[in-house]
Amino acid sequence: MTAEVLSRTRAPVAPPPWWRQxxxxxxxARSRVAMMFAYRNTMLLFLxxxxxxxxxxxxxxSALYGTRPDVLAMPLHELLVYLTVANLIAWSFPTHMxxxxxxxxxxxxxxxxxLARPLGFVPQMAAQMAGxxxxxxxxxxxxxxxxxxAGSLSLPAGPAAAGLFVVSLxxxxxxxxxxxxxxxxxxxxxxxxxxxxxxxxxVSSFLSGALVPxxxxxxxxxTLVQVLPFQATTYVPTxxxxxxxxxxxxxxxxxxxxxxxxxLGLVTALVWSRAVRRVVVQGG
Amino acid sequence: MIxxxxxxxxxxxxxxQAGRFGGLRTLVTREVERTxxxxxxxxRVRPAExxxxxxxxxxxxxxxxxxxxxxxxxxxxxxxxxxxxxxKERQRNALQIGVVFGQRTQLWWDLPLRDSLDLIATxxxxxxxxxxxxxxxxxxxxxxxxxxxxxxxxxxxxQRMRGDLAAAMLYQPxxxxxxxxxxxLDVVAKATMREFxxxxxxxHGTTVVLTTHDLSDVERLxxxxxxxxxxxxxxxxxxxxxxxxxxxxxxxxxxxADGSDRLQLDxxxxxxxxxxxxxxxxxxDDDGAVRLRFEGERTAASDLIAGLAARYPIADLxxxxxxxxxxVHQIYSHRGLPL
Numbered sequence: 001m002t003a004e005v006l007s008r009t010r011a012p013v014a015p016p017p018w019w020r021q022x023x024x025x026x027x028x029a030r031s032r033v034a035m036m037f038a039y040r041n042t043m044l045l046f047l048x049x050x051x052x053x054x055x056x057x058x059x060x061x062s063a064l065y066g067t068r069p070d071v072l073a074m075p076l077h078e079l080l081v082y083l084t085v086a087n088l089i090a091w092s093f094p095t096h097m098x099x100x101x102x103x104x105x106x107x108x109x110x111x112x113x114x115l116a117r118p119l120g121f122v123p124q125m126a127a128q129m130a131g132x133x134x135x136x137x138x139x140x141x142x143x144x145x146x147x148x149x150a151g152s153l154s155l156p157a158g159p160a161a162a163g164l165f166v167v168s169l170x171x172x173x174x175x176x177x178x179x180x181x182x183x184x185x186x187x188x189x190x191x192x193x194x195x196x197x198x199x200x201x202x203v204s205s206f207l208s209g210a211l212v213p214x215x216x217x218x219x220x221x222x223t224l225v226q227v228l229p230f231q232a233t234t235y236v237p238t239x240x241x242x243x244x245x246x247x248x249x250x251x252x253x254x255x256x257x258x259x260x261x262x263x264l265g266l267v268t269a270l271v272w273s274r275a276v277r278r279v280v281v282q283g284g
Numbered sequence: 285m286i287x288x289x290x291x292x293x294x295x296x297x298x299x300x301q302a303g304r305f306g307g308l309r310t311l312v313t314r315e316v317e318r319t320x321x322x323x324x325x326x327x328r329v330r331p332a333e334x335x336x337x338x339x340x341x342x343x344x345x346x347x348x349x350x351x352x353x354x355x356x357x358x359x360x361x362x363x364x365x366x367x368x369x370x371x372k373e374r375q376r377n378a379l380q381i382g383v384v385f386g387q388r389t390q391l392w393w394d395l396p397l398r399d400s401l402d403l404i405a406t407x408x409x410x411x412x413x414x415x416x417x418x419x420x421x422x423x424x425x426x427x428x429x430x431x432x433x434x435x436x437x438x439x440x441x442x443q444r445m446r447g448d449l450a451a452a453m454l455y456q457p458x459x460x461x462x463x464x465x466x467x468x469l470d471v472v473a474k475a476t477m478r479e480f481x482x483x484x485x486x487x488h489g490t491t492v493v494l495t496t497h498d499l500s501d502v503e504r505l506x507x508x509x510x511x512x513x514x515x516x517x518x519x520x521x522x523x524x525x526x527x528x529x530x531x532x533x534x535x536x537x538x539x540x541a542d543g544s545d546r547l548q549l550d551x552x553x554x555x556x557x558x559x560x561x562x563x564x565x566x567x568x569d570d571d572g573a574v575r576l577r578f579e580g581e582r583t584a585a586s587d588l589i590a591g592l593a594a595r596y597p598i599a600d601l602x603x604x605x606x607x608x609x610x611x612v613h614q615i616y617s618h619r620g621l622p623l
Contacts, residue, residue, distance in 0.1 A: 011367040012379040015409075027406040031392060031399060038394045038435070112355045113390035117407055118378045277357065 018123035025119070025127040032097075032131030033138075043135070047143055050091040055150035057083045057211065072216050077152065078242055082213055084151030086238040088140055089172065090210040093233070094132035095180040098125065099197040102184035107191055115279070122181070122272055129177045157243025164250050168237040171257035176233040178264040179204070188275035209235030215244070229264065232257045285459065285491045286329035286352065291361035292515075293322040293347050321347040323515035324361070331458075332489035334481075336496065336506035336523075340616045344515040345495040346385075349461050352493070353383055365459060379408065382452030386464035389448055391436040397447045398432045401454060408455035415454070422450040425480055442473030449477060453484055460484070462494045466501055478504050499608045511615060518615060523608060530614065531606035533577040535562065536588060540574065541597035549574055549596065557591040558583035 015021070036043055058080055065076040072079060102125075105111040114121050140147070147153065156162040183200045187193045205211060207230040214225045214235045225231050236253045239245035245253055296316040301309035322344040329335050339345050350356040352363055354370030354377045363370055370377040383390070391400040405415040423429050426446040431439055439447065445465065452460060462481070466474045482505055484490045494505060502509060502523065509526060511519040519526060536559065540549075554561055559578035578588055585603055592598060 012376060014373065014376040015379060021409075023409070024407050027403050031395060031403050034399065035392065035394045108388060109385075110388050110390070112350065112353070112385065112388070113383070115355050115374060116353050116378050116381065116383055118375050118409075119407055120375065279355065279357075 015118035018120050021119050021123070025123060025130075028119075028124055028127035029131035029134065032128045033135045036132065036135040043139055047091070047139055050087055051143065051146055051150045054084050054087050054147065057087070058151050072213075074213065074216070074244070077154075078244070079213070080152040081154050082238055082242050082244075083210075084147065084153055085241050086208075086210045086213075086234050087151075088147070089169070089237060090205060090208065090234050092133055092136035092140065093173070093176040093180065094129040094136075095176065095183070095197070095201060097132045098129060098177070098180040099184040099187075099193045101125075101128065102181075103187045103191075103193045106187045111279070115276075121276075122268070125181060126177065129180070133173060154242075156241050157246070161240055161243050161246060161250075164246075164254065165237055165241045168240050168250075168254050168257060171254060171261055172233045172237045174261050175229055175257065175264060178261075178268045179229065179233070181268055182264075182271060185271055185275050188279065204230045204233070207231065208233050209238070213239070213244075215239070229260045232260050285331045285333070285366055286327075286493070287362075287364045288328070288348070288352070289326050289362050291322055291325045291348065291351060291363060292320070292359045293344075293351060293356060294318055294320050294359045320515050322351070322358075325512060325515065325517055326361075327510055327517065327520055329491060329493060331491055332485065333508060334485055334492040334494065334506050336494050336502040336509040337512070338495065338499075338502065338509055338612065339512040343513045345512065346463055347515075348512075349383075349463050349493065349495065353377070353381060353461060379455075380458050382455075382457040382460045384445075384448050384452045384460075384462045384465045386445065386462075386467040389436065389444055390451055391444065391447055393437045394435055396433045396435055397428070397439065400436065400447070401451060404451050404454050410455055418454060418456070419450075422454070425483065426450055426476060442469050445469060445473065446476065446480075449480060453480075453490075456488060457490070458488075459491045459493070462492065462496075464496055465494070466496060466498050474498070474501070481505055499612060503608055511612070513616070526611060527606045527608065528581070531611045532579045532581065533606060534580045534585065535604040536576045536578065536585070536601060537573050537604060538576070538592070538601040539572060539599045541599045553595060554592075557588050559588055 018025070061079055061083070062076065064071050065079075069076075074082075102111075105114060111121075114124060117124065144153075156165055179200070183196050184193060186196050190196075207214070207225055207228055209215075209225075209231055214222065214231045217225055232253075236245065236257060240250050240253070296318050299315040299317045301315075325344070325348060337345055337348065347356065351358050352365060352370060354372075354374040357371045365377060366380050368377045368380070390404075391397060392403070401419060405419075410418075423432060426449065428443070428446055428450065431443050431447075436444060436447065449465065460481070465481075466477055469477065478501060481492060481494075485492055485505075492505070494501065496502060506523060508522055509519070510517060511526075519530075549561065551561055554576060559576040562575040562577050576588070578585075589601065
């Protein structure tokens, strides 16, 4: 009772920093998973599209290898595993959820509620992305038999490859998540992100190596890819998985990923602080 | 509890270019349009006060509320809410305020209402037993048991708003901002909402700032009103004073006995009694009634009635009190205070 009365008369103590609000973060993530499963059919449709993409890539490359076995400096079965894993990783990125959520919240002005929470908006978004990711992994696990039919899968190249793959995948998710957040935050300036998202998805799916491994890109394009963050989201973890990147090369690639995590972390923080300063809520 | 001083917010938008390729030129020009949504507003709100913050559409009400919640950073001026500058310590401020925007919802659209409330309890770190007891009480007060398990997108507007109000008060913030909370609601839902707001104010001393276009909300809930327009404060005081200052006239409506007509009423007689005849509005239905207006402070109704009854055959009479609606309508349409 006394505490209650005191709380009426004094300003509240500031909430703990986000990394000490695990309960809240976990609950936000859980709610997002619940929401994905509220739209089960849409999720399955999206997965269907991805499975079809894997299937088509598998057929096209198999046909190409049938006429010219040396078309790429990579055996066919390795390429097929690469394409399957790469597309599943790319599919599980929460890009669409993030950009759509930000756009809707900003356009409808509901972002006011997200900003008036004792937990920061970026940690809330990160928790939502983690939830999306978790939901996506569950769906992939359920659809595994179908994926095995459409593409081809094998276990990681070895225990070391498996360990490095997990580290590399975590970095990949951090990078892809921050890129999605950056694209989504454009909405703070334009109130619109559909065009940017389409462009981003198109460019990143090609430059990340989800359609063709970046190791076979010709000269100039190869250089371009190496200075952009996209390959760190898909090509690197997938190559480590199939064992075409190993040992010092793999560690070096993970080092580059970590650099991207830091760089994008700084860029995201900067853009976010600018975005908050110019929050213009629609209407009112 | 709330201190607002010289608060100003200007919005800048790229100026739209007209004519051929207008859209394209809008994108590349640097010309901006400046609009002042709030221009130098000052007021204070004491703890446990319920204040109506009124003004016509576009007067700057929501913009002020957004600055008080910390969502908008003002162009100049200051706001202090319970010792916190909202936009500087947004998350700390979040713990002491509850917000309802009638046109928007803070509930998760695709999840059952209960899930949203659970999530809010977690975000505000409510102990489980406290949450359980309060939820039970709110469900009871706002009559939500029927739709607590239904996804928010399937709720009616009235149900959703009750859910939103529960969400805003769940963690018992000491300040509640209500931006048009009863917009579009039916009478029953409105009454439930008002009762709930009055109850939490009485029980916990919650400070409430309310914007609305429904003046019966104000008459039912607010002890004080702040009227703004064009981003400036026009009036700040009690509802009663607003009425007595800007609508001092009470109206006596009377019907004379059959066979008489109002021409028999001598304006000089009426004036001697401290009242005057209100001319019938052009085009209004002639209901045979005569309307006299008098200032409640100068003329006693009983004297007026007695004086009239002595001279004229009165069949029926009633007194109409000034309505807030009329006062506010007058102020809005004059875009300023009437003299």
